[in-house]
Amino acid sequence: MNRRNFIKNGTMGTGALLFSGGVWSGLANTGNDRVYRIGIIGFGDRGSGLFNVLKDFKAKFRVIAICDPLDLRIDNARKMADTDKVKIYRDHRKLLENKAVDAVIIATPLNTHYEIAKNSLEAGKHVLLEKAMTFTVDQALSLSKIAENHSKQTLQIGHQYRYSPLYYKVRKMIQDGYLGKVTQIDARWDRNWNWRRPVPDPRLERKINWRMYREYSGGLPAELLSHQMDFIHWAFDCLPTTVYGTGGIDNYNDGRETYDNVQVNVRYEKEGMIGNFGATCSNQHDGYSFRIKGSRGMVSLLVDDGIFYPEPETRKELEEVDGVSGATKITWNDDKKGIPLVDSPLKDGSYYAFEDFYAAISENTLPDSNVYTGGSTAICVALANTSIYGGNPQQWKTAYNLASDHKDKATVDSPSRKQKAREEEK
Template identity: 25%
Template sequence: MQLVKAGLCAFGMSGKVFHAPFLKEHPGFFISAIVERSKEESKEKYPEATICRSVEEMLQHADVELVIINTPVQTHYEYAKKALEAGKNIIVEKPFTVNVEEAEELVKLAEEKGLFLSVYQNRRFDRDFQQVKKVIHEGKLGNIKEAEIRFDRFRTAPSGKQHKENPDQVGSGSLHDLGAHLVDQAIQYFGYPEKLFADVFSMKGSEFANDYFEILLFYKNDLRVRLKSSVFTKEDHYAYKFHGDRGSFLQERTDNQEAELVAGAIPAYGKEWMQPLKEADGILNYLNENSETERIFTSSEAGNYMDYYQEIYEHIVFGYPLPSPGKEVIQNMKIIDASLKSSKEEKVIVL
């Protein structure tokens, strides 16, 4: 099996949870280098990886061919550009960049260098997202007229992370953080909208970056899609609500890969490593072919973030399609930028 040598730009939560475990367990990857500016925490689990004290130092390693940009979003453009100029293929954590101009420049540079740029949109591999996608594909809802996708949390106290909560830092706040997932999911389901209206602000106060947003996407055929997130939501049942002219589908946000990984789970390669659900997590209520109402409790199948890295590997080795290419994710950045503009100017933005 061809071995792809990878380097991680950081070993914080993202590196420890979302990237290093999968790179280690996938037989087609080898973690060649990890950036730790002062510590050596990675040595325990990844002793074969060279510890570098800066991204620039890691980029000098000739054997590193794939670089994962998993640093704060405010540094994505700088490090991604340096990696591409060093001749490395790159994976950029979501959100892609702080604005669409940076995203477009990076995509252009990757194309000029003949390198690939993928954005780590891991929520495409969540069980709940995939279950909704399956129901839409089955067509039991008919023509979908209204949809709502939420990603709520109950985090009323500040985290202390300046790159996420300082309103003076471009790219901080929930819109770039969780909104990057919701916008991506909406585009995956329905494509690019015609226009939008957004409300983005901080419930914790103006001294903090936005922690609440609501985006209304307008599509052709009178479809309306609402994306919403709040950090003051202690309980809310269904994260996905889809209504069509033949029925409705409600789906809970039940994927717990992140929680399992944080707790120390090892993601197995080539097989499911998540346990099946013990109870249903969705409701499908629709008119069947005889126009009779059927109300069914549904259970989603386990998601697997390993599938993302499998697709990356297959792209490198076999030339298969690249997952979430940067050129595609530019659309996400356009919607995020337009949402900020809409909220500030209090008007509908034509895309």
């Protein structure tokens, strides 16, 4: 983008860059007043958490069934739900036989995602499947074909940052050239915690702490870093070329099998970018951090906040725009000369994801996080783990390009209805 167009398109001041979290209501009105009946499969931390989020959607969704094989989670479900209105199951296949259930949320261990999603689609249910979409590359390829054979059903994948108004804003900034030529992505998700859940009975160790064991889990890349990988794929409409990872059990020698310290390097050859995705369980200082670095500026993101740091020449141009056009004065972050991107609190990303789930079901359209995009990210995670545990770089194959024939469906080329709704409200 040349200087004149940069200034023209960036009559930025705060008006174009600052997102007011309290303004946008989510999606354009679907014109549908139907309440969809939900079954939740898996009632651990995530499943029970989504149950609570759904309390804000009483006019759109009603939970009528909960399934979990563990007694302690069944007990928790009975405490949280009105069992006169919510039926409890231990076998997901029995829940899927319930004709009253319109859609299911799958929040189970990663190694079960494929089978339960397949069963759910074949039972005629709409599906919100938690990330990562599948455990293996072959499962991702297979589930995409199964979903195509059930085109009247929605399959949404739980990469909720695709629905955050803030992340939409950053994606638009990237597309409009505010960051210039992006070459580096530095993403971390760190904590100083062993990642374990309490186990009331030693026999339940692998069922409760399934994230610790390679039979069930994709570890830190799947559970944490997949979100940031997925955003990069979305924001730049790109896929990896080479994936290389390393890691180890470097602190918690407690019988776990998945690594507590990982680093994944992803090369995007066509875009001329390098993505660095790392996580440790031994230091919380950086926490969630996500920096996208371009020749004109950098965006630094948290889960629900962000700052744009223009490069010196870009900063001069922005200040010149203010002085010449009379645009709203740029609000700078005092310490590092950054422009805040959010001026009021945002809702949890799952809230926005549920809005899109409702619209996608009602309109029979692909959600922004769908089987093609979610499958691509699941493949990237699987390749990362193959490299982490095997030691060799992994090459992306053309067979992995799930969305290549579905660009119009997968919302990678044009703004979605949510993006348009935002722009109309400005």
